[in-house]
Amino acid sequence: MPPPGDLTCRNLTPRATTLRDPADPTPRNPMPQDLTIAVVNGPNLNLLGTREPHIYGATTLQDLHNDVTEAGQELGVDVVCHQHNGEGELVSLIHDLARTGVDGVIINAGAYTHTSVALRDALAATALPFVEVHISNVYRREPFRHHSYLSDIARGVIVGLGTRGYELALIALVEQLRA
């Protein structure tokens, strides 16, 4: 089981953008990495893969980070991944991400989604553009999961599409930031 904290997923290697004709002499990666997107996971998401797999699936947090980093490579963006169990740690992380100049955030705040005014305030204070993601469809679950302190200030929300939701959020956020 991966420990909570900052899992390395930064990948600065050149990337392919689409399938291409091998005879095409155009350089493979003409697009500079113009954006850095942080993927932030909250409490208990370090247990992905073993945590209630009937709800959250079999993908581990490391698999998720690898997949979203790969999706970032295809889009030509730098992806940095973090996971913390503590509310204060997540608040401080959001401050740090804003200070270090990330361009946007994809966040699954786990249970803090439903409880944390502090996390909402951190996202509002930094004005970081963010997409909220939930692996499970929270609206098909207990009523206390139906309220989010983040949704109304998010660029968008993706729920119930499994860990694929992170990649979809990345595509949409990058598209918006480049528009």
Ligand code: DQA
């Ligand atoms: C979750 C849904 C939350 O209600 C729950 O507390 C989580 C995970 C999801 O990804 O489906 O920890 O955010």
